[in-house]
Amino acid sequence: MDMILRNARIHSREGLWDIRISDGRIAKISKGLRGTHDETLDLKGRLVMPSFIDMHVHLDSVFTSGYSELNTSGTLLEGITVWGDTRRKLTSDLIRRKAGEALKWMVSNGTTRLRTHADTSEPDLRIVKALLDVREGFRHLMDIEVTAFPQDGILTADRCLPQLEKAVEMGADNVGLIPHNEYTREDGVRSVKIAFEIAEENDKKVDGHIDETDDPHSRFLEVVAAETIRRGFQGRVTAGHTTAMHSYDNAYAFKLFQLLKKAQLTIVPNPLTNIHVQGRFDTYPKRRGMTRVKELLESGINVALGHDCIMDPWYPLGMGDMMQPLFMAVHIGHMMGHQDLVTAFDLITHNSAKALGVSDQYGVEEGKLADLVVLDARNEIEALAKQATRTYVFKGGVLVARNTEGVREVRTNGRFEELDCLPLEITSKGGEKEEKMGQI
Ligand SMILES: [Zn+2]
CATH class of the missing domain: 3.20.20.140 (Metal-dependent hydrolases)
Structure with missing residues (x-):
């Protein structure tokens, strides 16, 4: 199924754009794309960059x-x-x-x-x-x-x-x-x-x-x-x-x-x-x-x-x-x-x-791979200034990570898993190794 990203900001283009993703690539960038059977995601004016x-x-x-x-x-x-x-x-x-x-x-x-x-x-x-x-x-x-x-x-x-x-x-x-x-x-x-x-x-x-x-x-x-x-x-x-x-x-x-x-x-x-x-x-x-x-x-x-x-x-x-x-x-x-x-x-x-x-x-252009990151910012300077949230991340047209409402998720084994970002804590005692997931 195709996906349409609606209302995207794209570097060096004026206004808001729709991006159609098909077969892992950017099929079309246009304004007001139609496609009632497609999955859509409203980016609400967020900036899209190549990942x-x-x-x-x-x-x-x-x-x-x-x-x-x-x-x-x-x-x-x-x-x-x-x-x-x-x-x-x-x-x-x-x-x-x-x-x-x-x-x-x-x-x-x-x-x-x-x-x-x-x-x-x-x-x-x-x-x-x-x-x-x-x-x-x-x-x-x-x-x-x-x-x-x-x-x-x-x-x-x-x-x-x-x-x-x-x-x-x-x-x-x-x-x-x-x-x-x-x-x-x-x-x-x-x-x-x-x-x-x-x-x-x-x-x-x-x-x-x-x-x-x-x-x-x-x-x-x-x-x-x-x-x-x-x-x-x-x-x-x-x-x-x-x-x-x-x-x-x-x-x-x-x-x-x-x-x-x-x-x-x-x-x-x-x-x-x-x-x-x-x-x-x-x-x-x-x-x-x-x-x-x-x-x-x-x-x-x-x-x-x-x-x-x-x-x-x-x-x-x-x-x-x-x-x-x-x-x-x-x-x-x-x-x-x-x-x-x-x-x-x-x-x-x-x-x-x-x-x-x-x-x-590579790039946000028609025909290129849909390896994209959506930033919660309107332009590059704002993104850098506030170290903007990476709201959505796509690889080959597949949504692989999202960060909405403060919950960070990554797609693993076909489903989204919450990422807590606790470092994998590993300790060593006297040459013996102990490994555990970090619980701080
Ligand atoms: Zn190095």
Whole structure:
């Protein structure tokens, strides 16, 4: 049966519109659509946008803050150490359950497409296997790409490279890398080349953690861009974080931008984590540590945001709501001019679709997939200002989440289930695991 969304506001269109959804797609956008046999939903002038995309999230670590040790310094490096201990204790089943819970939160917040990192550092690769299972098991709620992510680096131990290769063989969509985490600059450069080799051999895309540091001498982004150009990978490479760019001198940044443009790289800042984890070695003034979003955009370089973490060893907060990193980004990046705010949502919608190569089926236009979010606001600025309720969320034309009268519901197993948004609480005592649903 078709569905008609009545009285919708749509970006850059005057007045209120009706949207007919048929076979999972937007069949027609018009005023006063007829269709007596169709199911109708009156949006009462609410804003309809394409549903959000999260370009960078670690579904394997969600809800693990405090599972082993707490990250007391707030630094990235302590987070990595704590995670190294935490991940050893996580069973496949627990990873799947945690990720599933996080996905429901994300859907209820308007996201229906994401890219997750799966840590390849455990010898049995159970984290990768678990997230590949999640990718298949939650297709009704979320389109997921899995990046095989060598958290410990590619060259820091003999096991790292074969495990990364195995993860790609198992079916990961993208090859990850973390050159600034290798032992030396030379190893970092080598790791970039290796990641591209694996991607080329297996026809995968490249999705790196690049220069996530305040160190202005961390310059692996230029290596990634050069490798992209040499191998003809333009449009198939994303670089996450790139926080060191915040600390580059302007002359170097200018040169780098030309290279990024040529390589058609997408830069993926993660503002929530970046503002929390960077600047930790500064006294005053303290650097913000977010990459140069405004300047990159002005130079015609694609930028799309990630949430990165939800209550894990790196970032103890987070609701899986892409409007939070967006809200943070416009503040840190001085992007509060009127036009900046009107187009800010591109950072979690169209720019991300471009990076994922799905622009041809994405957007509030006839013929596109009916992946939509209805916000309780009249325009983008109002939506961002009041962090508007996501009243309805559609994926492939199916209503998958709704939030009416303060009750948040997500469709699971064909019916709506109330979502209480209590974090999946997991505790560990003396190496023994106890798991329970959070009852605070
Ligand atoms: Zn990350």
